[in-house]
Amino acid sequence: MIAELGLAALWLAAALAGLQLVASAMALRSDAVSGELGEVAKTVRPAAVAQGLLAGFSFIMLLWLFAITDLSVKLVATNSHSMKPMIFKLSGAWGNHEGSMLLWVTVMALAGGLIAAIERRLPERTMQATLAAQGFVALGFYAFLLLSSNPFERLPTPAAEGMGLNPLLQDIGLAFHPPTLYFGYVGLSVAFSFACGALITRQVTPEFARVMRPWVLGAWVFLTLGITAGSYWAYYELGWGGWWFWDPVENASLMPWLAATALLHSVSVLAARDALRAWTIMLGVVAFSMSMLGTFLVRSGILTSVHAFAVDPERGSFILILLALYIGGSLLLFALRAGSVSEGERFSIASREGALVFNNVMLSATLAIVLLGTLYPLLTEVFDVRVSVGPPYFNPVGAIFVIPMLLVMAVGPLLRWRQDGFGRISKEMAIVGALMLVALILAALLADIAILPLLGLALAAGLALASFLPLRGRKITRVPIATWGMVVAHFGIAVALFGMASESAFTQEKLAAVEIGGSTEVGPYNVTLDDVAPVAGPNWTAIEARLSARIDGGEAISLRPQSRHFWAPPQETTESVLATRWNGQLYAVVGDASGDGRWQLRLWWKPFVTFIWYGGLLISLGGVLAIIGRVQQDLKRRHALRRTAERRAEMAA
Known part of the structure; x- marks a missing residue:
């Protein structure tokens, strides 16, 4: 019933x-x-x-x-x-x-x-x-x-x-990761509906943008949290030691986030300065289109992934029809009505609007890079040609657009609206540039680092400083909450970038066969295999390695990595274990026994890797603060308008 x-x-x-x-x-x-x-x-x-x-x-x-x-x-x-x-x-x-x-x-x-x-x-x-x-x-x-x-x-x-349920999905992270992403996707569907409604009635106004903005902000926060949670889940659950693999399903969540980030900045400019009207409508359509495309990729059966749900081509065809209806219909509506959307207020290139437009272009280009890299292998497979597109493509090609975007993001909030000059902020730009140069030189001297992680460390240092510069000369207690949201979110990007660059530059890996009582070293840790024993859980059994990890003979840290066997459904999984310090994580995985009584251990020392997810949480917190600040501002504005109307009514009476 x-x-x-x-x-x-x-x-x-x-x-x-x-x-x-x-x-x-x-x-x-x-x-x-x-x-x-x-x-x-x-x-x-x-x-x-x-x-x-x-x-x-x-x-x-x-x-x-x-x-x-x-x-x-x-x-x-x-x-x-x-x-x-x-x-x-x-x-x-x-x-x-x-x-x-x-x-x-x-x-x-x-x-x-x-x-x-x-x-x-x-x-x-x-x-x-x-x-x-x-x-x-x-x-x-x-x-x-x-x-x-x-x-x-x-x-x-x-x-x-x-x-x-798939044992890989029997994890607390995966209990919350999908719903969080769905909240983000649905928030973008609401933004899409607002964009279509404004186009149909030709009412692309600042008031429309103020109504739409909380939904875009909310969607962006949930997408950020969802991607952060999914990244951490993949990092500790899959046992591969990585936090991002450029898997097509990962890209399916990243693409809406890139579009939503551009939309967020565009709708804020429209709400505050009555500019970027066509940009806002177009990005509203594109952001939801990316959500729909991700839905198609995950549920059409054309991808094989741990979290690609459907393998039924009929369902894929149904979603493809919906994709054509929604995206095709909205693009046709945009083409028919875009001419009736006025340009809005003009601004110079050297202005905050100009910086936001530049970064929107860079975000759109990055989105195109990810989209191409995701779809190209699927297209070539139609012609029986298998192509693998991974980090050697995404990292350097994406950096072409991401690096200029981060540089402009560092100085953009320092510019005035409508019209400004870079000469006015030359001192701040010089300080940020000098810090980046010092960080670049120090990192190059301390270790042999590849060019992209080296640039990432330098950019992270400069962006961390630049994120707080909009607060200079202001009384902290009088800074609007929405401004704090921008500061925290931009600082979160710097923190996450530092974690990404550090993990890529300084990670050490050790694959060793160790007998019980034997030891091996990785990074600052000496790791001893104390014992291997069978254990059982509510719906699994496992072989558990009992490790002791020490730094310079100090107090032992107990680690318990497992190789689990689930019986409903039958599947083997690797359960990694992490020892977290302020400056990094020790990551341990146990493998199979060898014929001579030794056990395979795979160990990583990952300096500052946790900053990736700290940064993601800070970015999300910045979005939450921005929502609170914008709602507060809108309430004050409506209260002021109501008081003005009441006074006029009293005077008329």
Whole structure:
């Protein structure tokens, strides 16, 4: 009965999405003919709110099915097991194709309902067009779920036991990583709907940008957190010692983030300075297009990856049709209406707007590089030519655009709006440049470092200083929260860049065969293999190595890397173990036993690698501060406008 309730709620939500689309279209048509939206417009907001509640109810029913391990439901039987810990039973609800798509649709519906319930700043005609676009997007995903990927499908006969979730996904990091990314993707779908609504009604205004900006900021924060969590999960769970592999599925999350970063800066300029109108609309379309492209790559079956869910070409074809409809339709709308979007306020190249435009171009170029590198192997495979595209392509080619972008990012916030000159900030530029040069020379003298990590260390030093320069000469307690958000986010980029460059420049690796009681060294650590013993968990057994790691004969650090065997489903995994200090991590993996009684150990010393994820958290914190600051500013602005209107009314009376 639970499954049937969830499915019924999903069908009703789909019907309301259709009503939302049709009613909005009728209201806009009525407005075009008579100058009034008509009575039908009154049904749109309640339909959007009800749709969100029904979709939320449907997803709660799916969670319930996983919590009780209802093995009569196909999705539960193929992705759960009665012996799994509860957290992984629940995460199994979205650790698969159908459940993750239901989560996507649920968040999208709830976001649409929230817009309909609380947003009153835009003209009602623009809101109707926005809700029509949101209904159109949601309807396609409902059709995909109900016709191709029903999460509530029953089995003819209940299974005796579940097959279990992929053991690599039975990790606390993967319990939160996918939902976080989906929140980001859905935030971009809302930005897309706002962009379409503004285009349809030709209302690309600063007020439109102020309404859209919190959604873009929120999407960007969630994407940043999702990518950061996913990177750390891959680093410690896969046992390869790396934090980014340029895997196509990783790129599928990076591309929307790059587009969202450009959109975030563009929409902020439009909100504050009434410029970059066409840029903002176009980036809104591109950002959601990248989300859709990532969905296609992960769920079409054309990729093989630990987190590529679907392998059904029929589903891939369905998503490809949606991709063509959404991207093609929005680009056609942009082509037809872009001419009616005025240019907005002008600005000089030497201005903060100019710096933001330059960096948007660099971000767009980087996005194109990643997109090409991701799709090219898939295109060549059609002609039976297998090509591998990895770090030798992405790192140097991407650096061509990323390095100038970081340099401009260091000085851009120091420039004034509209018009400025670099001479005014020559002192600050000289200080930042000198620090970069000193860092470059010191790093080159201390170690034999490749050119890209060397440049990364120098840029990180300069950017760290430059991120705080906008605070100079200002009383700290009076700095707006949104400005603090920019400072923290830019400093987070410097911190993450320092971690990336340090990991690449200074990592030491040791592969050794060690007998029990034997030792080996890596970096500052001496590592001793004390014992190897079998251990068991709730749904696995393992061989556990017991290691003691010391620095200069100091106190021992106990490490317990494992080689696990899961039985539901059967799979071997490597469980690495980390010893974290302020200046780096010792990373240990245990392998198989050799014939002479020795055990394979793979050890890394990774200086400052944790700064990569500290930086990601700081970037996200900066985004949260920016949201708080912008909402605060908007509330003050609306309060001021209300007070002004009240005074005028009193004077008129």
